[in-house]
Amino acid sequence: MRPFWISFVLLAATVSAAFAQEDLSAVQRALRAPMIDGVALAGLPLGATEGAAIGMLGKPASIVGSALADRTLRYELADAVVLDIHVGAGTVRAISVSIPEAEAAGLLSPTSRGVAIGMATSVVTERYGASQDLWYSTEGVAFNSDGPNDEVRSVTVFTRGMPRP
Secondary structure, rough: HHHHHHHHHHHHHHHHHHHHHHHHHHHHHHHHHOOOOOOOOOEEEEEOOOHHHHHHOOOOOOEEEEOOOEEEEEEEEEEOEEEEEEEEEEEEEEEEEEEOOHHHHHHHOOOOOOOOOEEEEEHHHHOOOOOOOOOOEEEEEEEEEEOOOOOOEEEEEEEEOOOOO
């Protein structure tokens, strides 16, 4: 009987790992989809239902608080990439991607105006205009920066006209 249980546990662990990898692959594929300011990020349109987001990306790694909506569905990739789906009243209100490691920056497509994670914030102001905090409400996109070269480390797409949190 003992070999049966060991086989069962190994099979369950293998199946669980396969499903986790499947979800991870779904997120990786989604990040390659075009980013459209004020419309979509990671292939997920703003206004989609929470169920549609989970159906597309799989089960999130965690659900955390959100400054932009009721809660955040958080997806984490092994190389420090975090995809946050901000959900309010059952619909996607905003989508954020954070990539603190420069090596992983190529995983995400650039914005509608060609700004990519890893670029200097001077490129952001050149293409979107001057802004103290890199929040462009009329465009539906915001950026956060970090590092010695003041590089873009995260991008958030939200419905045009959304006020700063």
